Amino acid sequence: MNQKPCLTRDDAVRIIAAARAEAEANGWPVTIAVADDGGHLIALERLDGCPAASAYIAPEKARAAALGRRETKLYEEMINAGRVSFLSVPVLQGMLEGGVPVWVDGQLAGAVGVSGVKAPQDGQIAQAGIDAL
Template identity: 50%
Template structure:
């Protein structure tokens, strides 16, 4: 049986990234934003003026975690907080809030990850970007 698979294209990824940047800018937040494909491969990235160098790595890690885990990166943070410390040994997993899968027609197409402000603010920026395909 054949199945239709959707994929993020550059036009959509560019709009997702810009929506997230616009939301962060409106709040006065300097963050890094990463958009990845379903396998965690980087499609687009922006580090806003004033965002820390560490935020660049964290944003990409959060996005990759959300994409390959097919769930918010916050879910992994919660599992660690509840004692599932073995997750910390998984290479490349970033167990922090701020990564959000990008879904369309029930499929995970990739993810967006944001870092640079408090995690509960990072996720608001990610949601603004993800709203493009919701």
């Protein structure tokens, strides 16, 4: 039987703490979501002052990154380049920059989604969380 790494609750807490530190250091109110490799939510934190919609968007970015096994930035770039038909893909709703997969030893362990500020900043916060692992 194959074995692979997977994110634990403790991993999710560590990711969120590091992502929160990055967001707070820059004064960015965001929602941070951590999902497993199937896109199922493990943890979520919404910082004070964050837009309410971000609490829905961040988990969808994490889900899209996990299911697609790629950064959601790539989906956004593809759609902005004219492939708008990709918007009809079932299940994937968070196709905006800010969803980043978590890779461990070449295996997908989960994903982080961030929403609340400009797209590149969302991605920066998500990566800061992952880097804490």
